[in-house]
Amino acid sequence: MHVDIGAALASVADPGVERATLDDLNKRVAAAHDRIEQGREADEFGYASLNLPEATDADAIRAAVAPVDDADSVITVGIGGSALGAKTITEALADDPGSHVVLDNVDPEHVRRTLDGLSLADTAINVVSRSGTTAETLANFLVVRAAYEDRGVDWTERIVVTTGEDGPLRALADQHDLPTLPVPEGVPGRFSALSAVGLVPPAILGIDIEGLLAGGRTAADNLAPSLYDSPAYAYGAMAYALEEEGAKVNAVMPYAERLESFGEWFAQLWAESLGKDGRGQTPARALGATDQHSQLQLYRAGHRDKVVTFVRPRERADVAIPDPDHEDLSYLSGTDLGGLIDAEYEATVASLPAADRPELEVEIDRLDAENLGELLYAMEAACVLVGELADVETFTQPAVEWGKNATRALIRGEKTDETAVIDKRERLRIGETESL
Numbered sequence: 001m002h003v004d005i006g007a008a009l010a011s012v013a014d015p016g017v018e019r020a021t022l023d024d025l026n027k028r029v030a031a032a033h034d035r036i037e038q039g040r041e042a043d044e045f046g047y048a049s050l051n052l053p054e055a056t057d058a059d060a061i062r063a064a065v066a067p068v069d070d071a072d073s074v075i076t077v078g079i080g081g082s083a084l085g086a087k088t089i090t091e092a093l094a095d096d097p098g099s100h101v102v103l104d105n106v107d108p109e110h111v112r113r114t115l116d117g118l119s120l121a122d123t124a125i126n127v128v129s130r131s132g133t134t135a136e137t138l139a140n141f142l143v144v145r146a147a148y149e150d151r152g153v154d155w156t157e158r159i160v161v162t163t164g165e166d167g168p169l170r171a172l173a174d175q176h177d178l179p180t181l182p183v184p185e186g187v188p189g190r191f192s193a194l195s196a197v198g199l200v201p202p203a204i205l206g207i208d209i210e211g212l213l214a215g216g217r218t219a220a221d222n223l224a225p226s227l228y229d230s231p232a233y234a235y236g237a238m239a240y241a242l243e244e245e246g247a248k249v250n251a252v253m254p255y256a257e258r259l260e261s262f263g264e265w266f267a268q269l270w271a272e273s274l275g276k277d278g279r280g281q282t283p284a285r286a287l288g289a290t291d292q293h294s295q296l297q298l299y300r301a302g303h304r305d306k307v308v309t310f311v312r313p314r315e316r317a318d319v320a321i322p323d324p325d326h327e328d329l330s331y332l333s334g335t336d337l338g339g340l341i342d343a344e345y346e347a348t349v350a351s352l353p354a355a356d357r358p359e360l361e362v363e364i365d366r367l368d369a370e371n372l373g374e375l376l377y378a379m380e381a382a383c384v385l386v387g388e389l390a391d392v393e394t395f396t397q398p399a400v401e402w403g404k405n406a407t408r409a410l411i412r413g414e415k416t417d418e419t420a421v422i423d424k425r426e427r428l429r430i431g432e433t434e435s436l
């Protein structure tokens, strides 16, 4: 994996980072690296995330999924970091990405349609919740369990549960003596892709989880006291410096359909870790080449408050473009789709500095287990570095609790501080809808 930060230097971009500023920042990168390494050595809460490639027991995961690894499909019931890592990995690496469906929302129509579309006898259930209490996950699990029972499929024979030591999900697993895996100690969900939290569906679907962990180890080995020696820290330091210069939005634009969910995973990692104390880059999700025809106008000519992060695998599949039978399409003759998307990548990447806008490039050799594991780990390490440089609480997410408390009160019909806010919310309704 390599990162190219040249097009975000102030010499070519606004906002941009002066080389001297970056060199000064590198002194703080060295100190942050020491703090991170100290946290890793002590397996400190949060920093333990960066020990997963060594700490994760791939054999234990394979043993836990053995009873269900003949399944044609997997349904993951989880949300946030308990779903996005597995979703990213299977979308990128599964022979059939459609063999992993993820219920990470409680939209009744979507849940019903998803369950109706599955042969439950051939589908393994992967339930994941670090806390074991998340309402969406527990509600969806109860619905999934009832669907298995309604169709006469013994759900207790088709399930793996990954959860913490306490909570209703752990109690349920113990009650039914279900195969369980522990969530990694001291690792927030968004950092847990390279643990059982992210690796159970890949293991069931025959993906090389050992290769993912090896890639994570490669990225870990490449952490260094200088950003000029570490792709992960180069990315993190430049993203931080760009935010300081006004780049409040980080649009992640992978040029690979199978990395679309990577953008969703990155969004939680970046937003939930760094959105603290009135700061944090807003992660925008884009996809190349598609969003050249959608969001690129804004990235090139909108507010000077963005950096675009391009991600691409160098190796591409060969899909020939048949000779065109119209002279206006003669430019397509002799190339293939891989050549076309790479030309579009080069053109779009260059179009940002051509409009003196910053962009960062992250490149992997190919989309395989090792390279994806390296990419995931590197972005996690970059995020931890930004948290150190920004001096925020990278590993907690207190701001999400208000909504959870309000939801529980509304469901229970209780009057709380939160429901009082809901009741007196400022409204100015325009238009008519039928009142239910």
Ligand SMILES: O=P(O)(O)OC[C@H]1O[C@](O)(CO)[C@@H](O)[C@@H]1O
Pocket (backbone or CB within 6 Å): 079, 080, 081, 082, 128, 129, 130, 131, 132, 133, 134, 137, 188, 189, 190, 272, 397, 400
């Ligand atoms: O794994 P759990 O405890 O169900 O939490 C799911 C997600 O919800 C959050 O706690 C936010 O509410 C995320 O940090 C986490 O990934």
